[in-house]
Amino acid sequence: MTQETTRPSPDGASTAAQASALLPAETMAELREIAARYPQARSGLLPMLHLVQSVEGRVTPAGIEACAQILGISAAEVSGVATFYTMYKRRPVGDYHVGVCTNTLCAVMGGDLILERLKGHLDVGNDETTEDGKITLEHLECNAACDYAPVVMVNWEFFDNMTPDSAVELVDDLRSGANVHSTRGPRVCTWREAERVLAGYPDGLADDGPAAGPATLAGLQIAREQGWQAPAGADGTARATGTTERGTESPVAAGERADTRRAETETKVEESPADLEHEDEPADQPVDEAGKGDSQ
């Protein structure tokens, strides 16, 4: 890695002065601020490119040059990084990036049909933007929400359990400027605003939305109903995590839609003996024995 700070770029910006002029002074200052978060400045490159996208709407030659200048590396090196990662875009992205998961599980559960429907409805291909500049459509790989398949992401917020119809409704709402809330998150912001959060500049929306959706709580809810819990901990509390009086907690705040199934059963859970239902206890099976007997 060379350490020179100025070099010709593919776009002809050849001096530091020119590079700094390419992005607003404020942005340059923030890019430097990001680099300074790390023991070695270059570690800041990924978040810096997110910031470039939030300002420029994509990774522009000026943004590449700015990062290169600040980190003291070549524009080619920055470019090499930018092209490696799928979230960095060379072409302008619309206000809303709509991603349809078409990895195997979502695809089978309906993701392929959702993508086809949206392509037709929006009249765009993969990784293309509608004429009004509002929506960029892209198919995604698994987004770690398979228990909510089929999954659609809008500006990297979750839209769970989608169908072709609900997906069409979603993009129509986005285009008409209606308020659109993520299933497990806040009202969706623009793609550029989202990129700014990814660069490490919080937008104050962390408290919006629920803690969890229904699938996230599926096992917990069954455990509550059955009175199942982890063994008592060293400090003698009934719960491993030391909770004692959850039955008395205040009701769920409005807006936390999926969070509302909080168990009325909790008080019951607290009172139930710790050792219910042990017949199907899997713990003491010999480890190498694959075929154990009937479990339930």
Add this chain to the structure above:
Amino acid sequence: MSDVLTPVLSDNWDMPRAWTLESYESTGGYEGLKKALGQTPESVIELVKDSGLRGRGGAGFPTGMKWGFIPQDNPKPKYLVVNADESEPGTCKDIPLMMASPHTLVEGVAISSYAIRANTAFIYVRGEVLHVIRRLQRAVQEAYLAGHLGKDIHGSGYDLDVVVHAGAGAYICGEETALLDSLEGRRGQPRLRPPFPAVAGLYAAPTVINNVESIASVPCIVRNGAGWFSSMGTEKSKGMTLYSLSGHVKRPGQYEAPLGITLRQLLDLSGGMREGAELKFWTPGGSSTPILTAEHLDVPLDYEGVSGAGSMLGTKALQVFDQTTSVVRCVLRWTEFYKHESCGKCTPCREGTWWLVQVLQRLERGAGQEGDIEVLLDMCDNILGRAFCALGDGATSPITSAVQYFREEFEAGMHTPASELFPYQASTVFGAEVSA
């Protein structure tokens, strides 16, 4: 003896505003950190070793032992890096954990960093999960304000800085050495080992890389003891863990149970397969773990049990498919994924995945050629063990296991399109006519 489900990590997820510091502390959050700071770092490592905790990121390496590899006589700074890149197809446990209770992870980061004497820790989270990143950023900020992070934590003289770092979309960055390159601001490509990250990791300094769930499991161990943790699970697979059930089941979701529960038990608990459906095949731990079938319903889902059945526990991502599903279609889609995500560094994986896709595409179209199955197996043989990192090996898993259990579907691919044998509409969750 423990109950069938043992919510520990998930125990506070149904609390109002579970993600806030206030909520987390109301259930004893950060007590583990205070307890740890009252002990020597070595004794925290011993505790985690004694608990039997094994890495939850896929390989199951003992966590305490990994920490013990950090050479404390090395004068360089030590680093903890949390692998929050969760991108293995089917895997969906770390993301909901960080969404619901980011402080569990942050407390784990503080304790684990203390144990290995790191003063800087990174949480490398995949970029495609905006709200999870917001919650992490906020949790770290709250923890600083409360004195759980920063300078002289709770008067112990111990300093720790934590940086939340968003990735930018690349499955390979979940591989630990590729993650380090990515965190250094480079293309995410795996490094040659040795040297191992414990000796020369981030900035060539001693580094521990652990999965989110591994690190999040540390606070409860510190609070409740190694014996408490190891009272759950099986002989060599200790503790409770998150199983992620997805696909053609009545109630997909997260199920926290002692290691060793079976898929049959999980399906029984969750209401079974969707209406009228029969189990056809499933992955025990994401797409890189060989598929299993209904004959494996009673395999204990611990590290030894699943390897005994010829697969791997992996990330405990149980993707369940019913009889409407075309195996060839699924295998093609997974292979397209590996081809797309191959970092291109080594030839067997870069070229091999490309060719595998070509052959699988024609089999899916019903235009397979004589000998295609042998070609597939031969190519897998040439990738497995010859690729530079485990992505290449993982790419062969769905293919070889699917041919093993469903060879006739590949043979049918010589003349009949998969979509004719298994109309794709029937596999969807909407408007599906499921006929047994």
